[in-house]
Amino acid sequence: MADCRAEDCEEEKDKSSGRQGPERRLIIQSTSLNDPKLSKLKEVLIDWTNRTLKVEHIVVRSLEEDLYDGLVLHHLLRRLAGVQLQVDEIALSADAQVRKLEVILAALNETLEINEEKSKWSVKLIHSRDLLATLHILVAMARRFQPDLVLPANVSVEVIQCEVTKSGIKSDKQTELITSQSNSSEDLQRESNKECPIDELFKLEAHKIETVKKAILHFVNKNMSSLGLNVTDLEKQFADGVILLLLIGQLEGFFIPLYQFHLCPVGFPEMLHNVTLALDLLIDRGLPVQSVNPEDIVSQDISATVKLLYYLFKRHKNK
Template sequence: MMEAGMFEYNKEEQSVDLDFFQGEKRKIIQPASLKDPKFEDLKQALVDWINDTLKREHIVVQSLEEDMYDGLILHHLLVKLADAQLSVADIALTAAAQMHKLELVLEELDKRLGLQDSSQSKWNVKLIHNKDLLATVHLLVAMVRRFQPELNLPSNVKVEVVTVEVSSSGIKSVIQTEELTGNNSSESLSDSGRGDPIEELLKLEAYKVNTVKKAILHFVNQNMSSLGLQVTDMDKQFSDGVILLLLIGQLEGFFIPLSEFTLTPVSHSEMLDNVTLALDLLCDVGVTLSSVKPQDLVSQNVTATLKILYALFKRHKKTETAL
């Protein structure tokens, strides 16, 4: 049995309503785990991911505990990431309306996440609406893994939880460790390595790096040939954003009006504007690269350039051998 003082702390921190959870088991994150830097990093990474994904919708999330419970953000993420259309009100004001919206959103999300039995899920309508942080994090991590597998979440994040069972005879509890992210925080080039695929690639021998760069370069030039353009220096030719914008347009099948960017940029600010537009367009089509900033490309950062091109390579590679 846990100490009474510890339970009172959790009750205050996470607003545990014992009557609400009568007859159920409830998992509560231990106070020490709530303050663990790795857990804080994971929460921040998820907040950044949501804000990057919903940037065009002018939606800003500040707290996973306070901003996810009513279904609004989850609905927008579902529409943005899975192009799902649900007949639900954009804003649900009453608790009943919020629960109904959450039920529809989570039902669709569970389908997209491949969950066959929702009873085995680590989240549900009641937990999310009650601002359960553990359930919310589990759900968001699952969404990242499904919709943005290239996103590099903090790896090997675990928390100590108290499983509380409330009944008419009293409260039973068990303390356990629960895993939020595994050792492999991102897909590798072979889907079996660890860490960011490009950062891992650059640790290899030079000839292996060059082999991958040549494959990506071939992919780029294949798609740029119809425009009469050829890339010979991957490290430099993407720094002003022009070829990147044209490549995105070719791959995604849309035309970017010349009035939207500078075709022959000269100044640093013109290059920065071009690259910023390119990253915004990538975000719009579901390619989120939170670790890449516009300035990285303008300054000819090799790692940043490769991350973007590799993401496009993975997204559109069809016939050639995958990396």
């Protein structure tokens, strides 16, 4: 991305041949690429993407270079929205990548309820490694699928809009907003800093704590009965992560392959692996459990265990 040049616009003119209407391209000015807010947004989005796809061993290092072929977007859409698409896992040729992106973006726009003509991304832009379009699409996905994710507010960049018309090439400078103050980032930050209701609960009388624990225990056993399992001790029976993983699978409607966790864990490291995997899965599904320490669960900390189960209970109690 750099200042608009004649050859950039000429390239857009070549690409637009045979299409109706003017062809537009927003090109970020080089001075905006060094904006600390933009750098922070990229960092947050990369971190969120990597946390979401951690269990699939997918690592994103560059938004421009790692999302253009559709693989990452395909996996994000599948994990965040449960959308299954019949596309090649890996598309090697440019034509195959474009065809894959067409299917993915059509499904994504439908899921986000965004009209293709009004979206700020396209197959062409994503495949050409357009940073601005890539940022817009990830911000839209984060807002929809993990609204508690705190994005830097009021991020904007200076762009040159190149427009190819029948009469020639026009360009003008403008400001493009990526996240706005209405993004509620500050509100989300305040919300994330608020004490969890379970933290408040453990400041109350013992009998009130027991009432909530019984409600959660009933919820757990109701959903585990089909597996022939019964939980009587929240602290001890969730410490090794096995029942927790099985419960997540039941509630979220997916099967966790047995090779991904220790079915009969021996020792602290294997138990910690199971619980960490469970927390990663819940974060991937948009549950705000980032503050829960897996070591606390393994160590049978009742407040940490109840907090974790509370978020599952809150999401699935009416199912």
